[in-house]
Amino acid sequence: MKNPIENLNKVFESRIRLGVMSALMVNEEMNFNDLKQLLEVTDGNLATHLNMLEENSYIKVHKGFIGKKTNTTYSVTKAGEKSFKNHLNALEKMIHNIE
Template sequence: MAVFIPPESLDALIHERVRLGIMSALAAEPELAFTQLRDMLKVTDGNLSVHARLLFQAGYIRITKGFVERKPRTTLSLAPKGRAAFERYVRSLEDLVRKR
C-alpha cells in the first residue's frame, strides 16, 4: 500500500487521521468529554489516549480530569496554540488543493 507523505507545509502532528479528528471536533466545540470524542471518532479508548497524549505534549490541547457526580470525567479542549496550528493546517490544505 502506498503511503502518502504529507507536504512540508502540513503539520505532520495534525495530519494523522485520528489526531485530525480530535483537532476538528475540538475546533467546533469548546470542550468535549473523552467518551463523547471516542464515540464520535469511532476509536478505542487506548487509541484515543495515545493520540490525545501526543497533542497534549505538543501543547495543542488541554486535558482536564475531574469528577461529575462522583464519577471520573476527562474533558478535552483546544489550547490557543492548537487552534492556531489547526487554522494554519486547514489553510495550507486548502492552498494545496487550489494549486493542484
C-alpha cells in the same frame, strides 16, 4: 511550482488527531467517551493520540466531575488553534490549487 506540502503539520497527518482537533475546534470541550464514540476508536488508541496532542501542547486536559462521576474533558489550546488553522490553510491552498 512550489512544494505543496511544506506547510503541512506532521502532528496532523493522522486521521484520528485530525478528527480530535476538528471536533475540539467546533465543541469547546469534549470528554473521553464522546471523542471515542465520535471517532470510533479503541480506548488505547484514542489515549495515545490525545497524549501526543497534549505533548505538543495543542490540547489541554481537565479532570473534573459530573456529580460524583469522573469526567475528563479536552480542549484546544491557543497554540493548538493556531497550528491547526495553519495546517488547514495549507490544506486549503493545496485543494484550491487543484479545483
